[in-house]
Amino acid sequence: MHNIEITDLKKLTQMVKDAYxxxxxxxxxxxxxxxxxxxxxxxxxxxxxxxxxxxxxxPAFVEEVVNEITVNVTEMFRDPSFWREVRDHIIPNILLxxxxxxxxxxxxxxxxxxxxxxxxxREMGISDKVKLIATDLDNSILNKAKKATIPIKNMxxxxxxxxxxxxxxxxxxxxxxxxxHAVLNPALVENVSFRKHDLVQGGIFNKFxxxxxxxxxxxxxxxxxxxxxxxxHESLFKYGYLIIGSKESLIWCEIANKFIVVNNEExxxxxxxx
Amino acid sequence: xxxYKLDNTYRAIVLGGSAGSFxxxxxxxxxxxxxxxxxxxxxxxxxxxxxNGFVEALSIKSTKPVTEPYDKEKLKRGKVYLAPSNYHxxxxxxxxxxxxxxxxxxxxxxxxxxxxxxxxxxxxxRLIGILLSGANKDGALGMKAIKERGGxxxxxxxxxxxxxxxxxxxxxxxxxxYVLKIKEIIEFLIELDKNYK
Numbered sequence: 001m002h003n004i005e006i007t008d009l010k011k012l013t014q015m016v017k018d019a020y021x022x023x024x025x026x027x028x029x030x031x032x033x034x035x036x037x038x039x040x041x042x043x044x045x046x047x048x049x050x051x052x053x054x055x056x057x058x059p060a061f062v063e064e065v066v067n068e069i070t071v072n073v074t075e076m077f078r079d080p081s082f083w084r085e086v087r088d089h090i091i092p093n094i095l096l097x098x099x100x101x102x103x104x105x106x107x108x109x110x111x112x113x114x115x116x117x118x119x120x121x122r123e124m125g126i127s128d129k130v131k132l133i134a135t136d137l138d139n140s141i142l143n144k145a146k147k148a149t150i151p152i153k154n155m156x157x158x159x160x161x162x163x164x165x166x167x168x169x170x171x172x173x174x175x176x177x178x179x180x181h182a183v184l185n186p187a188l189v190e191n192v193s194f195r196k197h198d199l200v201q202g203g204i205f206n207k208f209x210x211x212x213x214x215x216x217x218x219x220x221x222x223x224x225x226x227x228x229x230x231x232x233h234e235s236l237f238k239y240g241y242l243i244i245g246s247k248e249s250l251i252w253c254e255i256a257n258k259f260i261v262v263n264n265e266e267x268x269x270x271x272x273x274x
Numbered sequence: 275x276x277x278y279k280l281d282n283t284y285r286a287i288v289l290g291g292s293a294g295s296f297x298x299x300x301x302x303x304x305x306x307x308x309x310x311x312x313x314x315x316x317x318x319x320x321x322x323x324x325x326n327g328f329v330e331a332l333s334i335k336s337t338k339p340v341t342e343p344y345d346k347e348k349l350k351r352g353k354v355y356l357a358p359s360n361y362h363x364x365x366x367x368x369x370x371x372x373x374x375x376x377x378x379x380x381x382x383x384x385x386x387x388x389x390x391x392x393x394x395x396x397x398x399x400r401l402i403g404i405l406l407s408g409a410n411k412d413g414a415l416g417m418k419a420i421k422e423r424g425g426x427x428x429x430x431x432x433x434x435x436x437x438x439x440x441x442x443x444x445x446x447x448x449x450x451x452y453v454l455k456i457k458e459i460i461e462f463l464i465e466l467d468k469n470y471k
Contacts, residue, residue: 001391001419006367028346030364030392031374071376078360079325164323218345218373221366225346246325247358247373249344 002040004033008048012036015052020062022137023200024069026224035069042068063140070138071219074112075157076119076150076171078214079246080164082266087120090241090268094209097239101130104208104235106199107216108134111145111189112158116165117212118188123168127191133206135197146194148184150175155182200224204234211236214267215245222252229253233271242269278452278462282469284426285400286349286365287312288393290386290416292319292408294436298456299406303336303354305460310338311470312402313349315365317357317389319382319408329356343371357384364392380412390416399424402466404459406430408440418448428452428459 009032013025024032036048045051055062077083094101105114114134121127136142150158155171162171175182197205199216211232217225232242233255242259244267250256259269291299295318306314320328332340342358349355349369357363358373362384366372372392379385390403390413403420405413407430417427427450432438434455444450454462 001415028364028366028372030366030372030395031376033395034376034388071374073375073377080323081325160323215373215375218375222346222370245345245373247342247344247361249347251344252346 002037002047004037004040004048009033009036012048012052016055016062016065019056020059021201022062022066023198026200026221027069028219028221031071031219032069035071039065039068067138067140070109070136070141072109072138072141074109075154075161076112076116077158077161077165078113079266080161080166082243082246083116083120083165085263085266085268086117086243087124090210090262091121091124091126094241095126095129098209099129101210102206102208103130103132103210103212104206105132105134106197106211106213106232108136108142108145108194110141110150111148111194112150113212113214114145114192115148115184115188118192119167119171119174122188132192133208134192134194135199137196137198137200139196142194142196146189148186148189149178149181150184152177152180152182199228199231204231206235207237208235208240209237210241210243212243214243215248218245218248226254229255233258236271238271238274240271242271243267244269276465278465280466280469283400284312284402284466285397286393287314287402287404287463288390288416288420289314289316289404289406290318290390290408290413290440291316291406292382292386292410292412292437292440294407294409295430298430298459300332300335301456302460302463303332303338303340306337306463307467308337309352310463310467311351312467313351314354315349315357315363315389315393316340316355317363317384317386319384319386319412320359322360322383325359328359332356343373345373346370357389359384362388364388365396366392367396369396380410382410382412386413387416391419394419394423394425397423397425401425402428404428404430405441405444407435407437409437410439411443413440414443414447417444417450421448426451428454428462430459431455
């Protein structure tokens with residue numbers, strides 16, 4: 001681990017923000033410091049100042065930095081009990097009052113949660129009733145998500161999760177193995193709209209019945225979490241659902257009173273006030 | 275006269291363990307006073323897909339409840355915390371916890387190195403690190419970080435460990451202040467706590 005001081009990190013985030021418009025100033029310091037350390041090691045920088053110099057002279061490099069800073073570790077059907085809850089209760093509940101459903105995967109990374117949702121909907125036989133929008137800050141990870149290919153080494157875990165999810169088929173039904181990757185059936189994601197969107201600085205662009213933002217805000221400090229939660233709240237129809245990670249909580253956030261807890265274990269909330 | 279150099283300037287204890295540590299941990303948790311002052315932050319290797327059960331199993335044996343912190347939860351005195359399964363647990367500036375789903379470190383998530391290193395960064399010399407039995411080297415670099423920032427380091431006596439790789443890796447990586455049996459770790463903690471009353 002390099003010796004990285006908070007002042008170094010502040011210089012870096014300010015410079016990246018001023019020059020390129022990416023805003024990491026309110027990221028949680030503990031993980032942000034690790035991500036920066038990782039970049040120093042990967043590219044053999046001796047200090048944060050070296051990294052700042054490189055970004056100044058080589059604008060294209062900032063995209064690589066963004067890609068390394070954002071955490072892109074994800075699983076299909078992570079927390080299988082959560083996905084069962086979505087299938088058995090949340091979606092059926094929305095369908096009681098709606099003919100179609102708008103879903104937003106906010107901070108979708110390489111798309112594993114989107115693929116999980118697409119498979120879930122197909123198994124429920126309602127793919128045509130649901131519009132999926134998936135967004136991320138990072139262009140390169142969005143391109144990866146659009147291709148819907150997953151390194152085969154990750155599939156063992158994904159298969160295990162799928163079995164615990166108690167899907168109606170076998171996960172292998174949905175992909176072909178090709179050059180060390182699991183290539184998902186393109187039909188699964190052909191109707192998904194993958195778009196670049198910055199949760200931190202971007203505006204409200206649509207209204208949704210269901211917003212999934214699991215394990216995304218854990219990389220933000222509490223102020224930024226509050227800001228982003230306001231946007232997520234505003235992006236939901238009244239009585240729409242917000243879902244966050246199993247170890248995140250709305251307890252400390254300013255808009256907690258505008259939601260009720262639907263399932264505390266799986267962190268499913270329902271918007272009850274504008 | 276105590277055999278340990280103790281005072282009341284410490285602010286937290288971080289405790290790491292893996293294979294063969296469960297019994298030692300439950301002994302420690304069942305022996306510390308129920309009004310033990312310092313927060314105890316545990317990072318133990320555990321099954322990834324089993325979200326529940328472990329914290330309950332530890333709570334039953336403990337003199338005080340064990341909880342898995344939420345992201346950005348404030349650290350409180352006198353509490354016992356456990357890193358949740360499938361997340362890394364960090365100490366964030368401002369004395370909060372922070373969780374992350376970053377890549378596994380030493381094939382582990384939660385990784386003991388991450389919890390220890392971020393705690394060392396935050397508490398500097400006011401931290402005590404304790405590392406118990408385990409089958410890999412996770413925790414060694416974390417203990418090194420604690421020592422480098424002036425904190426106190428303790429490992430379970432490898433001769434007592436079911437699997438001694440973990441404490442031995444720490445002994446190789448850095449200076450360890452005390453090599454103790456579980457019984458002595460408990461003595462140490464009880465004596466330490468007297469400095470806070």
